[in-house]
Amino acid sequence: MPKIAEIEGTPNRNALKFILKEPLTWGVTRSYDNAEQAQGDALAEALFDIDHVTNVFYVDRWITITQDGEADWQDLARAVADPIRAAPAADAHSAATVAAAGTAIAGLSPEDQKRLDAINEMLDDEIRPYLQNDGGDLHVLGLAGNKLSVHYQGACGTCPSSISGTLRGIQNMLRSIEPEIEVEAM
Structure with missing residues (x-):
């Protein structure tokens, strides 16, 4: 279960970057523009269940959440933190997947x-x-x-x-x- 080390703003005012203490993947990029694309990815599905989330992107030790511009970041950051913390950390299998790709x-x-x-x-x-x-x-x-x-x-x-x-x-x-x-x- 990855712990959040830091939260950073990005040049895109509708996106926040969460830096994690444990990796979610080993080089395998996950990028979703909507809930339909996220089917089968438990973390992304949970994040898209939260109002205002419009994009989920993660790799290694960080995840970026983009919103529609209608939410207060302080409230939204608290809401997305729970599924991020609940996600499993990367394992050796995902490292092998990267090596094969x-x-x-x-x-x-x-x-x-x-x-x-x-x-x-x-x-x-x-x-x-x-x-x-x-x-x-x-x-x-x-x-x-x-x-x-x-x-x-x-x-x-x-x-x-x-x-x-x-x-x-x-x-x-x-x-x-x-x-x-x-x-x-x-």
Whole structure:
């Protein structure tokens, strides 16, 4: 049962990041935009049962909860703390799942997979740490020709700066290794 070590605000005023003393997962990202997507995930289901929760995103030792902007954060933080504390901590099985999972996207040629690996390496080194610090992340959905499709997760999913400025910054940075790349958020 993870204990909450800290609660941090994020650049998205509708999202709070809860830092935990124990991990919920070992590198396995869970991201849900609604209760239907959360089916089968007991923690996310419990959080979506709370009024005003619109997004649940968690990985390792932190979870970001996004609300609709209608709730008082002090009250909502107390309400979401109970299911977070009741959730089981990650076990060795989830660590094995991470080790077995790759960054491959089905249908990519070996050359495109190599390109994607280089892109993910740059994202891991230069972009994701900053997004994660703010309670979000970025998931690569696909690579087709020179078009990279990404999905913002957690606090970044509804943050106006992610949709515009951050996306342009990511594209400009990736152009140092892929000069023709176009990045689109889905």
